[in-house]
Amino acid sequence: MALEFDRSILGQVFDETDFPPVEKTDLLQFADALGETNPLYTDEDAAMHGPYGGLVAAPTYVTRLRPKKMTPEHMPRFGKVGFDGGRDVEIFAPVRPGDRLKMVSTIHDIYEKTGRSGSMYFIVLRNEITNQDGQKVAIVDHRIMQR
Amino acid sequence: MKTLYFEEVEEGDELPPIDLLLTKDFVRKYAKTAGMDFPRFTDDEGARQEGLPGMIAPGVLSMGLLARLIGEWNQAAQITRIGTTFRSPVLPDCAIHLLGFVTQKDTERHTAECDIWMENDDGERWVIGTATVLLPTRNS
Amino acid sequence: MARVIDLHLHSEASDDSRAPVEAYLKWLARKRDERPLDGIVLTEHRQFDTQSDYRALEDKYGMLILKASEVETEYGHVLVYGVNDAMLQRFDFSNVRLRAQELIDEVARMGGVAMPCHPGRPTIGLIEHYENRPPLEGVVGVEALNGGSKKGENERVAELIDTYGYHAFGGSDAHLVSFVGICATEFEKDITNTEELVEALRAGGYRPVDFRVRRAPAQPASSGT
Numbered sequence: 001m002a003l004e005f006d007r008s009i010l011g012q013v014f015d016e017t018d019f020p021p022v023e024k025t026d027l028l029q030f031a032d033a034l035g036e037t038n039p040l041y042t043d044e045d046a047a048m049h050g051p052y053g054g055l056v057a058a059p060t061y062v063t064r065l066r067p068k069k070m071t072p073e074h075m076p077r078f079g080k081v082g083f084d085g086g087r088d089v090e091i092f093a094p095v096r097p098g099d100r101l102k103m104v105s106t107i108h109d110i111y112e113k114t115g116r117s118g119s120m121y122f123i124v125l126r127n128e129i130t131n132q133d134g135q136k137v138a139i140v141d142h143r144i145m146q147r
Numbered sequence: 148m149k150t151l152y153f154e155e156v157e158e159g160d161e162l163p164p165i166d167l168l169l170t171k172d173f174v175r176k177y178a179k180t181a182g183m184d185f186p187r188f189t190d191d192e193g194a195r196q197e198g199l200p201g202m203i204a205p206g207v208l209s210m211g212l213l214a215r216l217i218g219e220w221n222q223a224a225q226i227t228r229i230g231t232t233f234r235s236p237v238l239p240d241c242a243i244h245l246l247g248f249v250t251q252k253d254t255e256r257h258t259a260e261c262d263i264w265m266e267n268d269d270g271e272r273w274v275i276g277t278a279t280v281l282l283p284t285r286n287s
Numbered sequence: 288m289a290r291v292i293d294l295h296l297h298s299e300a301s302d303d304s305r306a307p308v309e310a311y312l313k314w315l316a317r318k319r320d321e322r323p324l325d326g327i328v329l330t331e332h333r334q335f336d337t338q339s340d341y342r343a344l345e346d347k348y349g350m351l352i353l354k355a356s357e358v359e360t361e362y363g364h365v366l367v368y369g370v371n372d373a374m375l376q377r378f379d380f381s382n383v384r385l386r387a388q389e390l391i392d393e394v395a396r397m398g399g400v401a402m403p404c405h406p407g408r409p410t411i412g413l414i415e416h417y418e419n420r421p422p423l424e425g426v427v428g429v430e431a432l433n434g435g436s437k438k439g440e441n442e443r444v445a446e447l448i449d450t451y452g453y454h455a456f457g458g459s460d461a462h463l464v465s466f467v468g469i470c471a472t473e474f475e476k477d478i479t480n481t482e483e484l485v486e487a488l489r490a491g492g493y494r495p496v497d498f499r500v501r502r503a504p505a506q507p508a509s510s511g512t
Contacts, residue, residue: 030181034177035167035173035215037215060229086230086232087207091228113383114359119383232462242506244505250306262465269437270499270501
């Protein structure tokens with residue numbers, strides 16, 4: 001018994017956000033906030049001699065990029081409360097200082113199941129991130145639970 | 148920091164655990180840095196008004212810490228995919244343990260699959276996930 | 288032949304697991320001393336896998352591999368063993384609001400057995416629903432030991448079993464490779480196929496077994512970092 005909703009909303013772009021150039025300090029602060037010790041993310045000099053030839057962002061940096069519109073205007077509502085159910089991140093290229101990142105957001109999937117807190121609806125929002133060279137940087141799938 | 152090549156990594160290897168006290172200040176600092184400066188991540192009273200037992204850590208913070216677990220095991224492991232399920236709210240001011248294992252190796256792609264999770268002192272797994280890492284090889 | 292079987296786990300066929308069946312088997316082979324299992328039962332969420340044939344893997348790893356389902360009812364989640372075509376025609380396994388009583392009765396009539404899992408868990412466990420609804424008829428056993436439980440959830444089940452005389456079994460509820468077999472069920476008789484599993488689950492003569500090795504809680508070195 002499939003959940004009933006207007007399936008045409010799947011895949012439609014609801015937000016496009018261009019971010020200001022990535023600052024080196026953004027990357028260093030983000031790594032510090034996680035307690036990162038990997039010199040590739042924390043030490044410019046050491047990173048210079050590493051596989052990327054320079055400082056790069058800690059892997060989950062892409063999860064901190066927030067689109068202008070977090071959710072579509074016509075976000076389906078299946079419940080009163082929303083929770084963060086999880087993230088799936090695919091990483092294709094590192095984020096470097098000076099990168100101008102662009103994010104395109106769509107509703108990727110909607111489904112239903114029951115969990116510890118009752119009947120739950122999952123809305124998967126997909127953020128596709130590219131850089132100034134048009135190179136694919138990451139895909140972040142955000143599973144939002146509603147109940 | 149250690150560099151492990153594909154040839155040195157075995158299925159069944161344990162990622163060296165990270166045990167840390169997740170303080171409220173640490174959570175607040177992450178929330179501010181990541182632009183998630185919302186009451187549920189910064190303030191007990193504000194979180195209670197949202198129906199939570201107290202301030203919680205953002206899911207992406209847990210995910211970031213699990214990515215760090217991989218980097219501290221092997222700084223040359225390049226994460227190409229990481230997926231996490233937030234099974235329970237992560238309430239700060241308690242000890243948390245970041246744990247993981249290498250579960251599968253792909254000899255053609257030179258990748259490894261890892262199980263990664265966060266548990267508390269009672270062994271409750273609050274966040275579980277997996278990651279795919281690309282590893283350097285001795286030959287290249 | 289199998290005596291110790293993990294009766295509850297999810298492979299990559301479930302939406303919330305990425306674990307290949309063979310990775311589970313390799314992990315069990317590696318952990319043989321710690322988790323001496325003879326078999327596993329794949330209980331994918333809200334579906335039954337009619338396609339996969341695991342005979343080659345059974346031979347390669349010397350393990351019994353059976354298939355079942357975990358479905359969702361108004362009394363919480365229920366494991367269905369002995370799934371057949373008649374059941375799949377009678378019930379839409381993807382429906383998250385199956386009627387538990389109907390499921391238990393019909394599955395039994397059609398040659399299977401439906402057994403509630405993680406009964407101590409909020410909302411998706413039996414115990415909470417027994418507080419507001421009449422007890423179900425025809426329940427023969429419940430999953431008394433679940434490897435994914437939080438503190439207190441397994442402990443709550445003892446009273447339920449005492450009150451209703453249910454048989455008790457165990458399963459890992461693994462979604463990750465490395466958790467396969469942390470909890471399982473030991474049978475008094477050997478099981479070689481689904482029919483024998485269903486018969487044994489109905490008859491009794493089994494108990495949950497706990498193979499979890501608790502890591503001594505390490506003290507955090509410092510706050511945050």
